Amino acid sequence: MAARLGRYRWRVCAMLLAATTINYLDRQVLGVLAPFLQGEIGWSEQQYGYIVSAFQAAYAIGLLCAGAIVDRFGTRIGYAVAISVWSLAAMAHSLAVGVLGFALARFALGLGEAGNFPAAIKTVAEWFPRRERALAVGVFNAGSNIGAVLAPLLVPVVAATLGWRAAFLFTGILSAVWLAVWLLWYRTPEAQPKLSPAELAHIRSDPPEPTVEVPWLRLLRHRQAWAFVAAKFITDPVWWLFLFWLGKFLASEYGLSLATLGLPMIVVYLMADAGSVAGGWLAGRLLARGWALNRARKGAMLACALCVAPIVLVTQVHNLWLAVALIGLAMAGHQGWSANVFTLPSDLFPRQAVASVVGIGGFAGAVGGIGMSLFAGSQLQATGSYARIFLIAGAAYGLALLVVHLLAPRMRPATLDGTGGSP
Template sequence: MNDTASQGVATRTARVGKYRWRVCAMLLAATTINYVDRQVLGVLAPFLQTEIGWNEIEYGYIVTSFQAAYAIGLLCTGAIIDRFGTRIGYAIAISVWSLAAMAHSLAGSVVGFAAARFALGLGEAGNFPAAIKTVAEWFPRRERALAVGVFNAGSNVGAVLAPLLVPVIAATWGWQAAFLFTGVLSATWLAGWLLTYRTPDDQPKLTKAELDYIRSDPPEPTVKVPWLQLLRHRQAWAFVAAKFITDPVWWLFLFWLGKFLASEYKLSLSTIGLPMIVVYLMADVGSIAGGWLAGRFMRMGWDVNRARKGAMLTCALCVAPIVLVTQVDSLWIAVALIGLAMAGHQGWSANVFTLPSDMFPRHAVASVVGIGGFAGAVGGMLMSVFTGAQLESTGSYARIFLIAGCAYLVALAVVHLLVPKLQPAAFERAPAA
């Protein structure tokens, strides 16, 4: 019976078609480029610090300029993407970040790098709102978490590719070439996007069977809602809370993981690469597995609410053991704990990013994602300040990782209190102009 059921599922999938996964592959490529672009400066920072002559405080200003712009951009770009649609909105975002990435090659001072990073943050902020909205347009609800998990894996691919490619390019053609290279990658993706992307209703290569499958969810309301109006709904605050509480843990790993491994296990630049690659590869697996798990629960007959929160709980429990990482003496046990936590975060993100499309109509998804992303970026900035102060005063990561390990369970409790059934937000009529 199981073999017969499996064959039936495979037959239905083949009959429906798979063009939507080509679109998801483009989102994966864009997210990978996004993270390569933002990681270039981190890879080159030790060399540029000597070359340009900035000090640690000035480098902090450069990093903060990116975070601030990213927060502002997430607040604004969602509304822009909802206004112009994913095809044009995504094109605007990647055009800005492509030009900003290449502009780094012209910088020769702290102010120049800070300005380039600010522009990069504004452009890159559009990636996730545009990608999430694209998933909402191209995938039925039961597949969205998996699709988000697939393209979100690009964040880890980019984090692995940057330390592999950037030093080689910089050593061969100069540090300016590294920034130009990533900008050219972005521009190449943009050309492919504009030439091939259409919404499902306008895509001639999409079969009627696949279009019907994509549109198999119940009809959604069509009223247009300004993003300020969205904040009147608990559903928006649930997503905002989830991002504000848990995004800082991801920023913590991005900015402090290398420093933690180097200080605790005496790793050098030549030996730190392999542990970090292993950690990000584990995060890749978690990103896809977390999205797959929610879909698996739905195929078992669970409703969206139970499936989504069940997957989120599983991911939250994967992060919890990170509280033990300061107590272990083995590097590879520490890598396993950190990798499990990062895998849990990425699986969590695959499901959290799907919440807006679970609870809001498609035309409002990018705006909700942008608002939540803004909250997550602000939380990340606060976490960076706390981490720096904590390490300066105690030199210990114990309290930092304790907070990280508990954050996801707290966030899930808040989400459940705000939206116990993940009920869609109700929009009765369009607001007055």
């Protein structure tokens, strides 16, 4: 059947995978170099927290704008604008000489990178029927882990050979290459001549959706939107923690150097990569076995939440690879969780509103991430201990699932023609 339908939609998914890989490679360069730039430039733990928070603040602002821009101008133009901004911002890091310079470059990078997920989620909603969306999201979301794997693999080599400034230039150039391919190649399903009629019918096999345009502020009248916002606000800070503090944690706790840091980080992100795909696959498998959407989605989210919980023990172990296993399991759980959470907007809202809902939720997640960064920086500055930080991380997912269930107990799609929405 797959051969008869065609697989063009999965080529689109591959482009989203490549964009997300570059997106995370760009932002992870600083995370890999941070333990060593900190010594060279003289950041304190709190100043590093401020630099990270500058990215997250811009990311939050950008998500509010990006979702609306993508919904208004479409995925082709919206994605192109976003990656143009983040490509230039990534290369601008090479000009930084101090805390302020890095903070400004991170702020610009956050504005551009904010467009990736609203554009990618809307593209999935345009190119995949509901029953395939969690898997498609899981596949492209795996790019966040591939980028994070490539960063410790490539960045130390480039930095050692050409200097740390060249590492930032290298990732910016990759973004520019993707942009050229996207503008030349991408079209919507109805405008893509290479798409077979059978595959187009498969993509549009869901019941017709209303074409009403809804301002994003009006979306917040719906409990379904708040379910997604809450899930992002509570759990995204944990991912930001891993993204920007993992290298520092491993370097400080286990005495790793730039040369030895790469392998543990690669193992961790490979595990996260597997978790991203597995989380999307599990939800799709449960749906295929006849589970209702509500039960399948939340069942997969529960399984992922249980994978994160053991992270509370990581500060009590003294073996590097046991710590890597616990962190990798937690990150796999987070990415599987994200594959399902990112599918909630397309489960609960029509395509026209998906990018806006993703943008609002991403804003909430980035705001939560700012709080986590400031807390982590002040906690480490005061105590040097990660214990409370990882305790919060381990408890976040169970709390988030409870809130999602209370706000959307039956996962009933929102009705956008009124002022409210049924849960």
